[in-house]
Amino acid sequence: MDILNTEIQFLPGVGPKRAALLAKELGIITYNDMLHTFPFRYVDRTNIQNIAEIVPTMAYVQIKGTVTAKNIVGEHRKSRLVVTVRDNTGSMELVFFQAIKWMNDKIRIGDEYIIFGKPSAFNGIINMVHPELESPSGKALPYGSSLIGVYPSTEKLKKAGITNKVFTKLMASLLSIAGNRIQENIPDYLISRCGLIPRKEALKSIHFPSGQAALEKASRRLKFEELFFLQLSLLKQRYVRMHEGEGIRMPAVGADFNRCYKALPFDLTGAQKRVIREIRDDMKSGRQMNRLLQGDVGSGKTLVALMSALIAIGNGFQACIMAPTEVLAQQHFNNLKKYLAPLSPVDWTETEADGGFGIALLTGSSKAKQRRMIDRGLRDGMIKLIVGTHALIEDNVVFRSLGLAVIDEQHRFGVDQRSRLWNKTGGGTPPHILVMTATPIPRTLAMTLYGDLEVSVIDELPPGRKPVKTIHATETKRAAMYNFIREQIALGRQVFIVYPLIFESEKMDYANLEKGYEAVTEAFPFPKYRTAIVHGKQSNEEKSSNMKAFADGRADILVATSVIEVGVDVPNATVMVIESAERFGLSQLHQLRGRVGRGSQNSYCILMTDFKISRESKKRIDLMCSTEDGFILAEEDMKMRGPGDIEGTMQSGMPVDLKIASLGRDGSLLEFARKTAREVLSTDPHLEMESNSLLLRSLASYREVPTDYSKIS
Ligand code: ADP
Ligand code: MG
Numbered sequence: 001m002d003i004l005n006t007e008i009q010f011l012p013g014v015g016p017k018r019a020a021l022l023a024k025e026l027g028i029i030t031y032n033d034m035l036h037t038f039p040f041r042y043v044d045r046t047n048i049q050n051i052a053e054i055v056p057t058m059a060y061v062q063i064k065g066t067v068t069a070k071n072i073v074g075e076h077r078k079s080r081l082v083v084t085v086r087d088n089t090g091s092m093e094l095v096f097f098q099a100i101k102w103m104n105d106k107i108r109i110g111d112e113y114i115i116f117g118k119p120s121a122f123n124g125i126i127n128m129v130h131p132e133l134e135s136p137s138g139k140a141l142p143y144g145s146s147l148i149g150v151y152p153s154t155e156k157l158k159k160a161g162i163t164n165k166v167f168t169k170l171m172a173s174l175l176s177i178a179g180n181r182i183q184e185n186i187p188d189y190l191i192s193r194c195g196l197i198p199r200k201e202a203l204k205s206i207h208f209p210s211g212q213a214a215l216e217k218a219s220r221r222l223k224f225e226e227l228f229f230l231q232l233s234l235l236k237q238r239y240v241r242m243h244e245g246e247g248i249r250m251p252a253v254g255a256d257f258n259r260c261y262k263a264l265p266f267d268l269t270g271a272q273k274r275v276i277r278e279i280r281d282d283m284k285s286g287r288q289m290n291r292l293l294q295g296d297v298g299s300g301k302t303l304v305a306l307m308s309a310l311i312a313i314g315n316g317f318q319a320c321i322m323a324p325t326e327v328l329a330q331q332h333f334n335n336l337k338k339y340l341a342p343l344s345p346v347d348w349t350e351t352e353a354d355g356g357f358g359i360a361l362l363t364g365s366s367k368a369k370q371r372r373m374i375d376r377g378l379r380d381g382m383i384k385l386i387v388g389t390h391a392l393i394e395d396n397v398v399f400r401s402l403g404l405a406v407i408d409e410q411h412r413f414g415v416d417q418r419s420r421l422w423n424k425t426g427g428g429t430p431p432h433i434l435v436m437t438a439t440p441i442p443r444t445l446a447m448t449l450y451g452d453l454e455v456s457v458i459d460e461l462p463p464g465r466k467p468v469k470t471i472h473a474t475e476t477k478r479a480a481m482y483n484f485i486r487e488q489i490a491l492g493r494q495v496f497i498v499y500p501l502i503f504e505s506e507k508m509d510y511a512n513l514e515k516g517y518e519a520v521t522e523a524f525p526f527p528k529y530r531t532a533i534v535h536g537k538q539s540n541e542e543k544s545s546n547m548k549a550f551a552d553g554r555a556d557i558l559v560a561t562s563v564i565e566v567g568v569d570v571p572n573a574t575v576m577v578i579e580s581a582e583r584f585g586l587s588q589l590h591q592l593r594g595r596v597g598r599g600s601q602n603s604y605c606i607l608m609t610d611f612k613i614s615r616e617s618k619k620r621i622d623l624m625c626s627t628e629d630g631f632i633l634a635e636e637d638m639k640m641r642g643p644g645d646i647e648g649t650m651q652s653g654m655p656v657d658l659k660i661a662s663l664g665r666d667g668s669l670l671e672f673a674r675k676t677a678r679e680v681l682s683t684d685p686h687l688e689m690e691s692n693s694l695l696l697r698s699l700a701s702y703r704e705v706p707t708d709y710s711k712i713s
Contacts, residue, residue, distance in 0.1 A: 003181045004032040011177070013170055018160060025154045031178050034171065038206055038222075038660050039149025042215065043116065046146055052089035056121035060150055063087060064136065066112045072100060083107055085115065092119075093127040098159065112136055116148070116164075130158065132165045145208035147215060171207050179204055185698035186225065187691055194676060196221045206660075220669070223661040227673035230658075232699055235677050238290075239685045247288030248403050248429050253280070254314015256343055256357070257307060263342040264303075271460035272300050278456050279308045279434065283315075283404070289432035292446065295458030296630045297438045297594060298465070302332060304458070305406040306339055308434055313384045317403025317431075321387045324408065326363045332408070333361040333387040340385075348377045355382075362388035362397070399424050402431045442635040445663050459631065468576075468597040470605040470625045481606055482523050485575060489529065489556045493574040493601065498592055500583040501536065501561035509561070510537070516579060517559045524557060531557040571599035581607035581624075582617035586637035589624050616640065639665065 008028055009019030022028040026037055048064045065085030072081050081096040081104055096103050117131025151167050182200040197217050205218035275293060282289035295301045309319035323329040346353040348360040352373050360374045360383050377383035381400035402424045446455050473481055485495050497520060499513045517533050524531060532546040532555035550558040551570050576596045597603040607621050623636055687696040
């Protein structure tokens with residue numbers, strides 16, 4: 001048996017009780033799991049901080065101090081040990097609530113210690129709760145390491161005595177027992193081609209780095225490994241599909257496509273043309289298309305969907321377009337009808353016909369009679385194009401020859417649903433699939449989440465849309481800002497003023513909103529100015545009537561929280577003022593800004609912030625002022641916050657369990673890993689060659705690695 005599969009309870013110093021805790025708190029079941037529990041930060045053992053410089057917002061710090069006093073204070077169950085330590089710069093308190101007697105015996109007044117812990121503040125005084133103490137002459141770390149790894153931990157672990165120091169000791173003993181049994185999982189030729197260090201060395205170094213350089217090499221190797229196997233697995237699936245996954249061959253463009261194309265009231269943008277070409281190449285290739293189309297709101301995805309559908313139809317097949325809601329399906333249907341006018345389409349939702357270009361809308365609220373007609377039209381192939389909701393994937397919907405399925409707003413459709421569409425062709429060749437989304441997904445994330453999809457991007461808006469001028473201002477500019485609003489209103493324009501509403505401090509936020517509303521009505525008095533207010537605590541009627549007043553032009557200013565409904569469309573609104581803009585995330589700011597710039601007038605977004613804001617906030621504000629590109633903003637947002645939020649809103653059907661690599665920070669390593677995986681597969685798609693036999697085995701075992709890494713930041 002592989003020693004690394006040994007249960008963790010058998011590691012000296014662990015035992016059944018601690019093992020149960022390690023399993024529950026950190027998901028560590030075997031030696032191997034433990035080995036793959038990585039420090040999330042390191043403290044330089046040679047880096048000793050001055051006590052005077054410590055502030056409670058610091059992460060883990062290390063000080064060197066002499067004990068000047070110690071006292072047990074409080075009543076028995078609430079008692080604690082308070083130890084005062086001093087260095088040349090000042091003194092601070094160490095507080096222990098547990099193992100008080102033992103600590104009290106161990107710590108001696110007059111002795112010097114290296115103290116490691118997280119500073120906090122109590123009644124304005126800085127202290128450290130349950131720090132780790134070591135005498136300066138204490139044993140050196142294993143492998144001559146000068147960096148101390150800080151491991152993920154929980155209150156329960158600490159209470160059970162598994163402090164960082166204990167965990168580190170266990171790790172050292174694990175490495176001495178099993179370290180030499182760590183197997184390589186990447187063949188030599190790739191190790192040298194990619195400039196990696198051996199796995200054994202990496203796993204030792206990540207826990208006990210001899211220095212910064214060694215740590216970086218170890219972390220690069222382990223990150224690469226993680227990203228590489230992920231990409232290898234995704235690309236291998238895709239490779240198989242592309243080269244063996246048969247798709248319907250659609251060699252022609254067809255007359256319908258050409259007639260509609262010529263009748264379009266505008267030219268397609270370069271990006272639209274490029275994407276249509278990419279789709280057309282897929283469709284005529286004889287392989288099944290699985291493509292993700294990304295484009296900001298308003299970039300013209302609907303037309304791309306339609307032109308793709310017309311290609312399928314021109315080759316004698318049917319097409320369907322699926323939207324996430326009835327309203328959107330209806331909207332698509334109405335729009336498509338306009339573009340299809342040159343073909344004089346027959347709407348099967350209203351009438352049946354034996355010839356012509358049949359179209360239909362199918363939703364949950366389609367009438368029984370309509371359903372019957374649609375059913376017939378789909379079965380005999382008279383309906384060429386159908387738009388609908390989830391109703392389209394119900395089993396009783398049967399096509400004669402479905403050639404293309406377009407899915408709008410992917411994140412609401414899982415992989416499951418995609419595969420149900422495949423089956424709409426009665427076991428024949430599956431239809432081509434085009435998935436569209438307006439959520440800008442950073443490239444690195446898309447590559448990871450949709451490694452099995454090709455990605456097309458519409459990165460250009462139709463001409464004539466004016467950029468929104470974005471300005472950062474602080475309180476001293478408020479009067480000027482108000483004057484600017486007065487000018488805009490005098491020109492007949494309307495203004496949004498948005499206040500943050502963040503759940504945790506709801507009360508305070510409402511207070512701010514109310515105060516803000518008062519200030520606005522004072523600066524813009526009725527009846528010269530008409531102000532409406534919309535927020536989440538209003539009833540639905542109140543909300544929509546106030547919203548409508550603004551939309552109809554009966555209010556000049558709309559004061560609102562960030563909960564104003566998405567998709568509010570008031571082309572006459574030209575100014576978006578965002579108060580306390582430093583409290584919003586980039587994506588949210590981008591969404592809010594998107595509410596203006598819809599008409600033909602010049603539009604403005606004014607980001608109001610405190611005079612003093614954090615560096616991070618400043619960076620976000622500056623970015624907003626410098627670009628309107630949703631992709632750049634999404635990418636930066638992910639770098640700053642990590643991808644969690646974006647992932648959370650997508651049911652990708654593709655879990656991303658990264659332990660050490662970060663999609664935000666390791667984008668270029670991800671690309672490198674992907675390129676390497678592609679190179680390997682291009683010569684050996686099934687990993688059958690002798691030189692890749694190790695990869696094949698590793699790939700199989702990599703997927704079995706337990707995957708609860710949620711505790712590791
Ligand atoms: P999306 O679905 O990507 O948000 P739509 O397809 O709804 O965007 O297009 C938004 C608007 O832009 C529609 O009114 C559409 O008619 C228009 N439009 C699309 N492509 C172009 C183009 N190339 N030139 C001008 N207007 C366009
Ligand atoms: Mg759309």
